[in-house]
Amino acid sequence: MHKLKPNIVIHTSGPFQAQGYEVAQACISCGAHYIDLADGREFVAGIDQLDDKAKAAGVMLISGASSVPCLTSALVEHYKDEFSVLEELNYGITTAQKTARGLATTAAILSYTGKGFVTLANGQPKTIFGWQSLHVRKYTGLGWRLLGNCNVPDLDLFPKRYPQLKTIRFYAGLELPFVHFTLWGLSWLVRIGLIKNLQPAAAKMLKLSFMFDFLGTENSGFHMTLIGKDNKGKTKTINFELIARSGDGPYIPCMPAILIAKKLANEKITSTGATACIGIIDKNEYLTALKDLDISWIQSAS
Incomplete structure (x- = not known):
């Protein structure tokens, strides 16, 4: 160098x-x-x-x-002044089956699949497990996608930067349900100790995943829900959703x-x-840089 x-x-x-x-x-x-x-x-x-x-x-x-923590923090910084108290962040990413994916990303995900890590829940540290807490969310134009726990830098950084936060949860998901379910099942084998670590299998699992691309799309999504109190002490919720099509997610x-x-x-x-x-x-810089791509976003408040 x-x-x-x-x-x-x-x-x-x-x-x-x-x-x-x-x-x-x-x-x-x-x-x-x-x-x-x-x-x-x-x-x-x-x-x-x-x-x-x-x-x-x-x-x-x-x-x-x-995306984490740059995009996620840009959104929090943009919206936080709309709250007198920001109490909860609930957000995640759902990837397209046909997305350009590599060995490094696969290995990163598998490194914590089924492993315990700490997040903030109701004001207290809580141990959760990678790729568990299985649930679904409906994305605009994409339909229902499965999501599970994902370990990201935000879980350390945001409680320190935003000390009023009581809960922060970040999720990730795969487009095809049976692929997501497979990884969820493997996470349990890691959690109970039958498999020590899935990361050594990253190359094989990545190769297998490409076999199912014909069943998927090039469409991925991101969402963030911010919950807290407005200036009158009433519960306020802001939802932001970003949808990437035509393989533009990466x-x-x-x-x-x-x-x-x-x-x-x-x-x-x-x-x-x-x-x-x-x-x-900031949020406007980030989104302006994406405007010429097949990427759209919506936001709502209640």
Whole structure:
């Protein structure tokens, strides 16, 4: 990297769940800004341990420039002032069967399938299990999709940033019900100890998944429900839903790195340090960057 002398490095080589910060530290050493698309909970939440070194080197390290926590935090930041108290976040992503998917993403999901992790529920830490809490949600234009628990950086970052939160739940789902049910069943085998870890089977499971693409579509979705109290103390709910068609879903997690790289190159980001990707891209910036794609969104309040 010293020979290349880059100005900005974008790290996309996951899975990040078991990685260290060698790439980020190399960027500090050579004076390059760093952006990653990590979705690993501990990885993104822990990037601030490099804050002092990054400031001393005069560089910016940004982790999690992806759907989580960049898009999700942009939505919370946009809507939070409509609440006197923001108490609950309930949100998730449902992927298209025909989406462009790779080994790193598959391995990341399988790393916590059936494994316990902690979230905030009714004001208390609660252990939940990856790909469990099976339920369905109806997405506009997509119909019903199955969802299950997903472990993301938000579960660490948001309770600290929004201390009035009492509950936060993030879910993910697969388009084809029998594929989702299969992974849900395997999660129980991990939970009861018959299988230690599904991650070593990532390559085989990914290859098998492509066999069923003819049954699916290129349409994916995202939703976020924010619940709290309005200025009169009454319960207020805001729903935001985003639908991606024509296989354009993968552009959503890629967009923050592009926007941030442009900002760094044009010196519109002048701060230095190491941080999770929160408060760097706002909702309007994000959605404007998606407007030429086959992606639409709706919002409602009650």
